[in-house]
Amino acid sequence: MHQQELKQYAGQWVALEGEAIIASGSDLPKVVAEARAKGIMVPYVFYVEAQEKGQITFGL
16 A cells, blocks of 8 residues: 555544545544545544554555
8 A cells, every 4th residue: 555645644543435545544543534524434444553654554
């Protein structure tokens, strides 16, 4: 995926629609609500975890 782009979201939840980031933030229910407000009823949401050495990890 786009590791460089995701660095700015370290420590946040991110909702995707296709390859577009449609919502992000530290509060999961708010991220889901924002995605649903944009018409995405079942958004793909994952957490971006900061890692040492400039790497990031994401997952549910």
